[in-house]
Amino acid sequence: MFLIPFLKKPDWRHPPVITLLLILVNVLVFAGFQVGDDRIMRRASDFYRASQLPNIELPRYAQYLLDQQRGDDARRFARAAGDVHLQEFADALMEEDEVFMRELRAGRIVRPEMPEYTTWQSERARLDEIRASLVTERFMFRVDKPEPITWLTSMFMHVGWGHLFGNMLVLAITGYIVEEVLGRWRYLAYYLISGLGAVGLFWAFHFGTNASGLGASGAIAGVMGMYSVLFGLKRVNFFVSFLFYFDIRRAPAIILLPLWVANEIFQMTYARGPIAYAAHIGGFLTGGTLAALYRRRHKIAIDAYHDRIHAAQTENERRTKDLAGARQHLADLDFDQALAIYERLLEAQPNDREVMLCAYRAARQRPESDRYHQAASRILELSGNDEPTAHLVHETYTEYLRLAKPAVRLSTTRLLKLARRFCDDGQLADAARLASALLRKPSPPLELPPLILRLAQACHQAGQTERSNEWLATLDARFSQSEAASMAADLRRSGFLPRAAPYSATR
Template identity: 35%
Template sequence: MPLHRRMTLANAPVVTLTLVLLNCIVYLFLQSGDDRVLRRARDYYIQSQLGRTEFPAYESWLRDHPGSPDGAQRLKAMQMARPDLKIAVIQSDHAFIAALHDDRVVVPADPGYAEWHTKRAEFERIYDSTFTSRHALRFSHVEPGRMFWAMFMHGGLEHLLGNMLFLLMLGLLVEGALGPWWYLGLYLAGGLGASFATVAWHWGDQGLALGASGAIAALMGAYCVIWGLRRIRVFYWFFVVFDYVRVPALVLLPFWLGWQLLNLWLNSGANIGFDAHAGGMVFGAGSAWLLRRCGRVRDAFVEEDEREEQRECHARAYTQALEHIGKLKIAAARHLLERIDADEPGQLHVVIALYRCARYGGTPAQVDAAAARVLSFPATTPPEIRELKAILDDYLKACAGVPRIAPGVLLRLVRLLWRTGAAADAQALLHAIGRADPSLPALPAAWFAFSLHAPEASPQRRERLEYLARHFAQSEFAPKARFLLQQG
């Protein structure tokens, strides 16, 4: 059972949920009247006294055909069960019913044949008027309508719930990987493919088949091929042993398919569609291979599990790196952080931790490079800006107030600070840039823009314009500053 993706509003499988709803509607509403019809058929059977002829005839049939795998249990039921259960036992033996139809049990030469035949025909008319009988897949018949309906019908509530559980788990994954329309096509075609496998396997037999498990098996085969050798988390059990394990998805295919084929061989009388499961699985695997070759698989969705696993691994490594920094094991911390940074570059908390490594155990050049990388981060939120401001303050202390990194990085940070209301910090940084490179061509423009950011006629604007006019008197912005000062 693959259990490696949680369902959220963002990845809700709309088609899968619709299929689940359709299956529930068919069972709870369209098939819900079957019990009433079967009770009417049972009552007619008892009232017409068909059992006087068929009960002893069936017991004789069972004794004359001892090869049936459950013949002993059927014979015991016919000897001890209530009449309604005996009717169910007879109707579930398709070989016996076929013999009845062929007049090999009650033969035309029998004195009561005509009366029996009329009553049996009326009973079957009532019995076969159920929704299930009219729409379920029939062995030895190629009927597309019944093949379609059968994949939305179920033989009981437990059958329905079990199938819908697997449909939800697999549908979440396969629909996300293929998109809604290709997924729907795969599901319906897989169900039809499973139906053809059932008809082929049971050709010449009598009986009915129904259930969504053939289409779901197609999803299982498709899932294995789509995820391929990617490791996925699965839940397994073996008698009383159960656990979670990570294995390549493709490894599940021979286990799933082999289990169906083994049961098809050993448990052919279990009334479970192992043939449909195997056929659907092979069809789904082949279809998924073609869809992948045609580029219809959404690799971004499929790879999300690996990215999530990588994020979890990086989170553990980051916590360990912080512990190393706290113990001044700088080389070990840097090794972990650089590995995270190589896999997922551009994470602020990681580049800040790398700055701490350089600060506590690096050369001045390494400190400058690490600080430049942090201060170049495209911060947009107040918490990120505060993080950058804290690193800036620490870096200015490290370089005695004279920064050694590229002025463009610092000027961008100046604009970020004043636009977020940290005017005093922006002004302090402008002074620091001036101390590092008083002739920087971009510095007068930065001071002029910073001055205009202050309200008109405010002391702050006047102070900044005077500083610009005095310290950058030869720049093109000095006359502009003096003009604005004259205007008040």
């Protein structure tokens, strides 16, 4: 069974720095140091095949299996040892037999009085010397040689790309949430302590053997334990995998604790293989214990953090459901019902542009209605300067002019804002049309002279010198005492604007 909790997407405005650094360190250790072990292993393999070791050690191991009454293992080993292409596999079987290898290295299998002892001792020492240069061999944790440095280094090492990828994927999914809750440095400290706890239980469980272990999974199990205990009875999402079953379920976070531990104990009891289940349990329990101590002091803040995320997710789920319902109403040509849903969504999220556009498209089926004018106004009031926003506003404005019945409903303030936007966006014909409409008002607004100057400058920059002159003449004739007219005169004297053409009262 595979259970991975997740709560929300990462917030890349505040990236999970420690989680990303841990992933980077694990990748660099494997790609920068451990990958070279393949070359050393090939060198050791070549030496082994060329040496007398297979002829000396393999027959003795076969006899050892028979003496120990391990008939099945003896037959399996004999088939491998009898095939020259499988001798490496036979050697691997022998090397994994902890008791035999301890007896072999102690000189109790190939004894000093035997004629082949000198050759064996020399070649075995040379093979061990080659293998000693393996980074993995030097820095992995060994139960019979628990060097202090390997308690730390082993949690950053992996046996292959698949092992590395799987661990880093789980760390990426779960680590950033725990980092957000705990804070960067406490999270790092708890991660490392969980890794040490994983190694500690692995050492205790395998004490008296020559077992070895490596991998970040113990520390990552600690992160899972932290996740489970920090959120306790709060419900979180779980990715669930069991055989061919895959699903996403929502359940209390604490349910991960008994399920994870029970699964690891079951696997450790009945499954065979090189996976360090004891390390997983040790890391999980260590992380859970640290999280429990932290939660006792920060329960209110942790629960508030979860509730904020849960509320946002609930709102997003409701929005998705409502949008699906609105689309169904549109398919049924029930535009009023669809529009009612969009308007309800906009009450909760007034700046939701996707819903804003959907509401406009539903409302334009009745261009004479107040709801259409309101829907158009929402879009025309957008203030962003990015290209998609500018295109949406101009496209909506053009269509609104064409469809609105009995006429457009644009306030003086809205006309001014649109004219300024169109000046800046290069839509000079529409900006001029709006400026002309404002000029025809009985009492032109005070903001009109600066708009006319702005339009004259935009026309000049666009190479429309004649149009620029006409707007400058209008400014001089209609608003000669304005600050904008004075500024225009200064710009003409400085050569930044052309001389004004005669004013045309027909504008």
